[in-house]
Amino acid sequence: RAPVARPRSLSAMWRPAAAAGRLAARRSFCTHAAPVRSAPAAAPAASIPRRTKKPAFNPKEFTVPPPVKVPASVPRPSYADDPQGRPRPLTQEEYGQCKTTRQIESMRRANGLAAEALVLACELAKEGVSTDEVDRKVAEFVISRGAYPVGINYCGFPRGLCASPNEVALHGVPNTRPLENGDICNFDVTVYHDGAFGDCSAMVCVGDVDEDARRLVDTTRQCLYAAIDTVGPGVKLNSIGKFCEEFATSRGFGIVAEFCGHFIGAELHMRPNVLHVTNGNALLLKPGMTFTIEPILIEGGNAEIIGPLEDNWTIISKSGGWSAQWEHTLLVTEHGADILTRPP
Numbered sequence: 001r002a003p004v005a006r007p008r009s010l011s012a013m014w015r016p017a018a019a020a021g022r023l024a025a026r027r028s029f030c031t032h033a034a035p036v037r038s039a040p041a042a043a044p045a046a047s048i049p050r051r052t053k054k055p056a057f058n059p060k061e062f063t064v065p066p067p068v069k070v071p072a073s074v075p076r077p078s079y080a081d082d083p084q085g086r087p088r089p090l091t092q093e094e095y096g097q098c099k100t101t102r103q104i105e106s107m108r109r110a111n112g113l114a115a116e117a118l119v120l121a122c123e124l125a126k127e128g129v130s131t132d133e134v135d136r137k138v139a140e141f142v143i144s145r146g147a148y149p150v151g152i153n154y155c156g157f158p159r160g161l162c163a164s165p166n167e168v169a170l171h172g173v174p175n176t177r178p179l180e181n182g183d184i185c186n187f188d189v190t191v192y193h194d195g196a197f198g199d200c201s202a203m204v205c206v207g208d209v210d211e212d213a214r215r216l217v218d219t220t221r222q223c224l225y226a227a228i229d230t231v232g233p234g235v236k237l238n239s240i241g242k243f244c245e246e247f248a249t250s251r252g253f254g255i256v257a258e259f260c261g262h263f264i265g266a267e268l269h270m271r272p273n274v275l276h277v278t279n280g281n282a283l284l285l286k287p288g289m290t291f292t293i294e295p296i297l298i299e300g301g302n303a304e305i306i307g308p309l310e311d312n313w314t315i316i317s318k319s320g321g322w323s324a325q326w327e328h329t330l331l332v333t334e335h336g337a338d339i340l341t342r343p344p
Helices: 019-027 101-124 131-144 211-228 238-249
Strands: 162-165 168-170 184-193 196-205 261-263 270-274 290-293 296-298 315-317 323-325 328-332 337-339
Touching (some): 101 196, 131 162, 168 184, 184 211, 196 211
Antiparallel strands (some): 162 168, 162 184, 261 290, 296 323
């Protein structure tokens, strides 16, 4: 296989500059949903920029084609052939698990592949290209490497990755809507490879993006990397949430409380969750632990969300403000944290 071409410039593309019942059932075994609590207090004088764009979520105009077919020869995660897409139950021993050397090697391979696939997704995401096309090509790439595109049938999810443009906060389903000049879009790419999961996401700015949207994207990225810098052995897990909340609100953004990061390994959403807001889980981090940090910031200072919408997946901001998210999978080391999904 020819190596995947890197984007023209990662620094340019990723500028640092059913209903409630169904959701409740899905949360019981599938999501990284946090215990519901009130959204963090908004910073004063925050406002939502006025834009003329129509909402990105429009299921009456845009459709969701079927996913890529995964060959039977590709090793499958626990949920792949379950009628409801349910992963296997987790054991108590897996709570806050410290990985073995062998497990860490598998995690490095899986997350390295996820990072490659995310670079490809971001490279493909151009004006006029649909998120359906991005998902299809990324899924084909993942399969070509002998791995499984994790979104397919995960709790019934219909595609391989999540694509969340503009006001869509998370769990956007790839569809036939072409990306437009001025859009921002999060691509959340997860793969199952060598018995382990790799999980990461990034924002893409499509064409001429307004300065308010670019500031949202940049600030969210800065929040992620600054939070990573706080991670190390002996650090309390809930210090991550406190840091992220203070970082976001001090800059005038809301931060989503209901969805969060998670421990990860042989299953995707392992326990405990990694909240991005103040919380009471003071678990001490130890070398060998692997988890994601993935803050979602919403402009205007209000992080209230609505959903899932009529596709049973899409979550949008209640205010209509745009949203941004960045994500890495980390390994706690003796001296800090190793980013397993660092772009190649």
